[in-house]
Amino acid sequence: MDNAIAVAHDTHAEEHHHVALPQHRHHFETEQQQREAGTFGMWLFLLTEIMFFGGLFFAYLLYRNWYNPAFVAASNQLSIPLGTVNTGVLISSGFFMALGVWAAEVRKKGLLVIFLILTTLSGLVFLGVKYFEYKEKWEKHHIPGANFDISEFVNPPINPKTHKPIEQPLAPDMAQKTQVFFSLYFAMTGMHALHMIIGIVLLGWLTWRAQKGEFSSGYVAPIENFGLYWHFVDIVWIFLFPLLYLINRHPGS
């Protein structure tokens, strides 16, 4: 009943004849193969994430085209200073993450833990700022739904210096479409924030494992792959920030 390709051997004696990492999984031939497979898998997962956010970006571009005046007016409701601060915070968290990967690669446990904590903290600051942005929308009734208020877009407040409205007033019909902007704003930034929250939970877990020294003896794959994920989440924001906050805010001016 034996097969010809795999002639019987004492497999246990031959397995792991090189010194193996404790994290080496038996079904991979080499550690190199395991590491490559993990990274490749992570990239593929990020590809699915791109497609996932792609649907939202597609919807945004479509409706921005259709309801341009409403999107411009609604976009002006977002705070550029807060958005910029958050972009800075997120870029530094990416920087700390990259340093964390470096620290794992040079096997410095203490540094790795510090950088992971710094990454987590910047992530939390980002979410905190986001909370205040959402809160402001809540107070101004700019959350889509039954309580959505379009009055600010139909009758924009008057600038005390020039005595002119600070915005081009919108017809009620178009002003209704600001709701589409805010729907997409909350769907996109909410989905991004959800990815941040998942990332922060994972960071806590990784920090705990790093503290135990799991990643300070040459096994860095989880840190590396999480780094890829974290940078991806940053990059999504790098696209969201200009699309939602920056582009074409004052077409008439």
Place this chain on the structure above:
Amino acid sequence: MSATSSTIVNLPDQRTATLPKKNYINAEDGMLSWLLTGDHKRIAILYLISITFFFFLGGIFAGLIRLELLTPQPDLVASDTYNKLFSMHGIIMVFLFLVPSVPATIGNFLIPIMIGAKDLAFPKINLLSWYLYMAGGLFTLAALVLGGVDTGWTFTTPLSTHYLNTHVVTAGLGVFIIGFSSIFTGLNFIVTIHRMRAPGMTWFRLPLFVWSNYAASILMVLGTPVLAITLVLVVLERTIHIGVFDPTLGGDPLLFQHLFWFYSHPAVYIMILPGMGVISEVISTFSRKRVFGYSAVAFSSVAIALFGFFVWAHHMFIMGVSNYSALVFSLLTMLVAVPSAIKTFNWAFTMQKGSITFETPMMYAFGFLGLFTIGGMTGVFLGALGMDIHLTETYFIVAHFHFVMVGGMLMAFLAGVHFWWPKMTGRMYPEALSKLAAVTTFIGFNLTFLPQFILGYLGMPRRYHSYPPEFQVLNVLSTAGATVLGIGYMLPLIYLAWSLKYGAIAGNNPWQATGLEWQIQSPPLTENFLETPVIDYEAYDYEWLAHKTEHEVTTVG
């Protein structure tokens, strides 16, 4: 041993043969060892049991639909209930049976073995994908028990987000979760095929089953996330009334159609491609010939995956898309027929001058060839702009996709289950009974769905539970066929279960096939191979097999 008979089946001497003492089934004991396993073969078995359950559940709904359509009057169920019946039938069959059918069961079991690996690259993610599948299945069942959902399997907006008062959110979340199980299966396959091939197993030595699963995996990984975000938006629109698809909130229902079909058209190829892979293996084995035009068949899988992403709007010709985009999508749709035709012709040429034998898997494969060809050709009718306007939303569509999905995919699935049953369980199924089942299925299938082509052409719309009396004869034929078909599907369930205990011992290679999976014991060891194989022969090399057998006989003798 095989010189005189018209069969290639080569079983060990039943008086002395036993199952291998150590194999993946008895490697560990207890329920937990199955529920926490990382072994791709055990996960495949878990999947096989679960999808069988959902297949028969979906089948019950199909039976009720056909029973209602026996008479022109709405007499068995109310119209609301009928809407729920066909919706649940569609959701369960598409997402819980067809999408995972071949990849998650046969593919899961065989891909690592076929490429000479010990397991898939990420065993834990593989197990997670099964749990996600079950969680999604439970959500779907919950939607069913709570009162059902009646959007159709397409979750069409604004019907699903604005007008209906059924359990759209529960079912939508179910499908969302199942989607991730599909993504993880695809991701695992792609990484495994890229990174885990044994020495000497080059891309062009891969069995075509691996190629077609690879192509389907690309679709799963790229298409499913788009469905996921679409369903998230549907759920958000229903629950907190964000306006994305609902026109009263400023949204656009056509956007939903674009996003939905961007996944759901490629999903058709997710369903059919792995089945095509099964057919390549079966036809080669029972014709004793290398698959004709190996690389053409391999690349046509990838071509189908690629083109599959650029034809989605042919589901939307009557929905008010622009004439120019309809024209382009119609042309692109014709283009997909080319790689499918390449496959069909190559299978035919594989059989030409081959030593064909009529084992059960081959009977199913014959069924596949004929039915898939009809299903595919009628797809070209529907891709043609003028014809589509007349035929869409009629029973012609229903017949078309059932020819591809049931006639094509289910035949391929059953061909695969029978073909690899000896490898999975170590035992043979009963030959005569299984041939009877194959023939019953084929007859029942044609009786069910051929009349529906005519019904559709005459203008009977889909998704209604009553119809003008002149359509009754054809509907009675169809319902009678469904009964025969149901029997055809019950038979394998019974005799395959029987064979687990009483089937003949199969031995390593009952079909004398060349694949790597047939060179190891059946059922295989947990780690598949005693030693990493080194591959020095092309796929489907029957001469290599003959030499190897000869060598074994001389060394043993």
